[in-house]
Amino acid sequence: MAIIERPSSEVATPAVVAPSQALGAIRRPVASKGWRSWLFTVDHKKIGIMYGVVAMVFFIVGGVEALLIRLQLALPDGRILSADQYNQMFTMHATTMIFLFAMPMAGAFANYFLPLQIGARDVAFPRLNALSLWLLVGGGLILNASWFLGGAADGGWFMYAPNSGPVFSPSNGVDFWVLGLQIAGIASLIGSINLIVTVLNMRAPGMTLMKMPVFTWMILVVQFLLVFSLPVITVALVLLMFQRSYGATFFDVSQGADPLLWQHLFWIFGHPEVYVLILPGFGIISEVLPTFSRKPLFGYPFVVFSGASIGLVGFGVWAHHMFAAGLGPVSVAVFSISTMAIAIPTGVKIFNWLLTMWGGKIWYTTAMKFAIGLVVLFTIGGLSGVTHSVAPSDTQQTDTYYIVAHFHYVLFGGMVFGLFSGFYYWWPKVFGKLLNEKLGSWNFWFMVIGMNLTFGPMHILGLQGQPRRMYVWTEARAGEGLFNFGFWNMVSSIGSFVLAVGILFFLINVVITARNGKQAPADPWDARTLEWLATSPPKEHNFDRIPVVHHLDEFFHRKYEEDPNTHTMRQIATGEELIRAEEAAADSDIHLPGPSYWPLVLAIGIGVLGLGVVYGTPVMVVGAAVVLLASFGWVLEPSVPEAIDYASPDGDGHSKEIATHG
Template sequence: MSTQAAQTAHDAHTHTHTVKRYRGLLDWLTTVDHKKIGILYMIAGLFFFVVGGLEAILIRIQLLKPMNDFVSADTYNELLTMHGTTMIFFAAMPLLFALMNAVIPLQIGARDVAFPFLNSLGFWTFFAGGVLMNIGWFNGTVPDSGWTAYAPLSGPTFNGTHGMDYYVIGLQIAGIGTLLGGINFMATIINMRAPGMSFMRMPIFTWSIFITSVLIVFAFPVLTVGLVALMFDRLFQANFFEPGTGGNTVLWEHIFWIFGHPEVYILIMPAFGVISEVVSTFSRKRLFGYSSMVFALVLIAFLSFMVWAHHMFATGLGPVANALFSIGTMLIAVPTGVKIFNWLFTLWGGSIRFTTAMLFAVGFIPTFVMGGVTGVMLASAPADYQYHDTYFVVAHFHYVIVGGMVLGIFAGLHYWWPKMFGRMLNEGLGKLTFWTFFLGFHLTFFVQHFLGLLGMPRRVWTYLPNQGLDTMNVISSIGAFLMGFGMIVFVVNIIITWIRPRNAAADAWEDGRSMEWSIPSPPPEYNFKQTPLVRSYDAWWKEKMDGKTEMTPAEPVGPIHMPSPSILPLLMSVGLFIAGFGFMYDHLVLSIGGLAITFACMLLRSVFDDRGFHIDPEEEVHA
């Protein structure tokens, strides 16, 4: 925030606005505070993570032995579809948004995000979409065409029930929230950095979220169009993907993967950022090759839009396309390799402390390398004709998504937990979580590479005995149970920590480097009493090395302007939720009524200016 803005805030204080502030549940439903929204994202994300995890466990029980009939073939397809969709859109994405919200404004020395109201709207639309998609479980029509929803299996001709409608509409509503989040964080990072924080002084996690946001902004609208087209096919008999009436099923594959490949990098980029922060902090050492790390992020993001057709090598695009996309895909290995070695050389010569967060981070490095190298193997198109749609691919993407992103999220949650809640997670339980989850993960997915090579296609409900697949499937299932156990330990850890009193210091790990560690844990509502002045990369570390105990302020202490809480985002999402059902069940009143609620809220938001309120930090301290 500039001094000019601070001045305006000060001017405004001459008029006192009384704003209703809520307590308890209503406080959470109306909050526009990025820290609280981060916590909401985390709770919702963990909830869906558990749901998706249970679906995975059911899948692994079904595959425990050949020709098992623990679940029916129909149910199995529903489980695999909901597992994939839930994990990617409703567990992974919100957990990333949780970390983004909890950390980014603090890292850049801001008092909030650029658009607090939109931030809240983003959360509630995501949540409405997630709930809507899962409601299918309760009335027996569940999406069942895989998370990729390939047409025409997902179209009206071959999928006459409402199952895929839940997918199409649920993702559409959730997608609005994600897009708003992307725009918000891009604007926040560009406009809201504290004085002195140039782009090349930004913490690497902030950089990774900036790049992630750019990817979200340019990838999600593609999915929106794909979903609109599929929705028109399903609900209004349009012909986008219906081969019988001139539609083109390969068009869906292109649209889906032009979105889908950047989406994979949307998931992994923030993990790159988390790992960089954690490795650097717990090695007590500056991140090795900061500028090449930034450049690698930008390059990976750029390439991610150029390689979508490597998901379609077996579609039959022809040798020229396959050759080009093979080479393009292989190139991504280079910037990714740069990151890996930079992490290793950050550790090199450091003073490494093995906290739970650090265990997850150092577990991430070799695991992600394994996922990365199988990625290069998959990039070789002729070899991919063999790997494609087998368990080899399942193993590969779980190595990058679970072994990469989920380990990254666990590292981030353990690392920033004290900042978010003011309480340190129990280290003993944390380490138990790490070892069970990590070992379980490798048990589950390492053997799956070989299952694929031995001829087991993916998305199979069952398999015949005596094909050399039995033992490895048992191992894989045991691993899955172990991961489930690790997750239970994590939840227990959260509960135990929750009931204990606050115990976290401002610089909770003592070796903090970026500015979030310069303010109390948890931070006050306004984050920074005075906007800090950033004097170097690793701003807080620099101040500590200079013998300071707090950041150099960039402004005098004064009243701080805060945005008002609002119930409108929640109501708008409820409106979309109702309209979604109206569309699905062809109920005009519901559709129009739902949309009317949403538009009425937009109208209210536009007509009534949010004047906000002011907090005087000095008074707060005395009170």
């Protein structure tokens, strides 16, 4: 744990103590303002915000790719994209949205709010946290650099071998894809270990597992899924890399290889990944729904355990992606049943949310609207998901637009709506300003309508037989009548632009709020969990005093007390008063981790090392050298900033900031 102690005043004799150095030469970066304070930070809040910015950039990139796809398919004989460009477009759209938007955006929320929700001052390994971020950025850059270096990957997001082998995918696109994902995978693995340790080890006194906020619980489940699924896709990626770059034949059927090997390895990762994407959304709305229904979450333990069992069963359903591959009746039956079974805990959650709202005093803020949107849209997507578990029906639907409709309902309607709910709910916490509710309403309704217009017709298209991933359709094969392929494709394309306008409203809202937004009250939503006990935005050290937890929804129980006569809750304090009380009782010595160069340097080293697979051994050697150097710098850097790293306390002895060095 790199939580460090500010040296007490008797040790602070800056003239004598040497600055903290690693490798005997380089000073620890200590800027607390300007770009350096972001680049070398290990503060989980700054890292969380950077995750969010990176994810948002990739959301826009992936969104533009989606719009190009819809433009191509709007009319018969589309000419916007060539077949080859179209393949690259849908591959990169999916890869970007999943690995570079959804996971990092969930990571942004997790990084920012998880320590706050459990009453900690940072994550367990702040430097590793920074490393995760920079590796993700590196992986994302390598993935997208392929656009400019001879074409992007074009094998679909699950990159089935042997199609992704050197014979059928000769461009370097797949190589960059393989490398980018391996690096992003290392980032996720490090991040997940870090967050698990944080949750398991660093909870505030009194916060037992069953007093943790549901968001924290869902993030915990997600991190376990990542820890055990990422290594499997790493194996698949490494084997593919060996085949493409070093002449092995793992997926070469002419050499006797089994084409199902890739599919199994990929989906053993790929299906848990689906829950990695959706569970953070579930977690967010499990915070939002109770807050805006003015009721505790209905059946907290059921929500928690159903989330955990979704995670567990999620490891046993992967082959339902392969029903069309000819696995044999026994496998198909087993995976059919396990897939149906996973609908049960999911259904439990949905009923818990409904019953949370039932009888509540519902406050229709934008955050609440998005949360309700998730419940409705995810249920639709979940139901079409159950139809896939029926293998005979699935063999009909495989590789049609019906599948595309299904996963966009669960991922866009589920995950993205959850994330947007989180934006509106937590924006005042992170930035101290409330997002505009009126624009929020426009944002919500455009997104709901756009999303249903875009993905709803895809059910029909799919059942009419429009194959997934076809780059063009012709009038002759569009079918007859008004409601043919042409009609529904047009509706879908129009819908995608409505959706884009909805997201534009969000971006406008962000800009307007940043410029003229009013200061948000300390507790704008009458919230329930510990993160609201910190100021908005939280101080660098989060809590002035580490809270002692007695209840689930601790913050709520500090504000309200049950009246013994009427059995109703009456307010005994406002959030504002509680925060002031914490400030008054602040700890005098606060432990904070010190910033470091090494996460960034190590991430660059790993990136260069990866590029060596494409650009040859010399590049690899340079990368390896940087990795080795950075590792030693990392290990030798005292996790504790020394006295000289701090400003002289100017007499009061309570300075909590790391000084800027001249």
